[in-house]
Amino acid sequence: EPEVTQTPSHQVTQMGQEVILRCVPISNHLYFYWYRQILGQKVEFLVSFYNNEISEKSEIFDDQFSVERPDGSNFTLKIRSTKLEDSAMYFCASSEGGLAGGQETQYFGPGTRLLVL
Amino acid sequence: KQEVTQIPAALSVPEGENLVLNCSFTDSAIYNLQWFRQDPGKGLTSLLLIQSSQREQTSGRLNASLDKSSGRSTLYIAASQPGDSATYLCAVLYSNYQLIWGAGTKLIIKP
Secondary structure, X not given: OOOOEEEOOEEEEXXXXXXXXXXXXXXXXXXXXXXXXXXXXOEEEEEEEEOOEEEEEXXXXXXXXXXXXXXXXXXXXXXXXXXXXXXXXXXXXXXXXXXXXXXXXXXXXXXXXXXXX | OOOEEEEOOEEEEEOOXXXXXXXXXXXXXXXXXXXXXXXXXXXXXXXXXXXXXXXXXXXXXXXXXXXXXXXXXXXEEOOOOHHHOEEEEEEEEXXXXXXXXXOOEEEEEEO
């Protein structure tokens, strides 16, 4: 069964460094998403992406964050200058269609656990 | 503010029991409500999706209901098994296309 994959599974970085989290969505999916879950807290929406553009973003997704689809398969989340509070599990998801119809299921990757020291 | 609340936060029951998990949301202008399962250190698996026009969905031993007017959903698990042990998350898709999540119910099924 097709699945969303994410690399790396774990990443440790120093505060102020840039990190790139990578995701390979399901191949025929057109919509892509990033979420994060700080340890012990709720999952939070970061951004949605379609047709090489950001569709929606939350208040969390400020100028230190960016997303890119550099080729036909990868979808990346870049955090420019990491802060301690960026430590979290980051989930990538994809869906075949957009969410507006209310019937699309998002498929999630296993996550990347980011630790900022 | 759009919020999703889940109770209880944790639940431990003997194997074989039927159980109900609850989810409430503050804004009834939703596109859908979804129930997910999260295993420790793992990703999120979609269990059931109920569109705003629907009242329930069933998959195997799972049944989810939706009452938009009262801002509530329940996930019913029949004949629970140890393999059902996980955290169950409720997430609501609002009209701004952002998925808002509850904090989850951690379920332990004792053999």
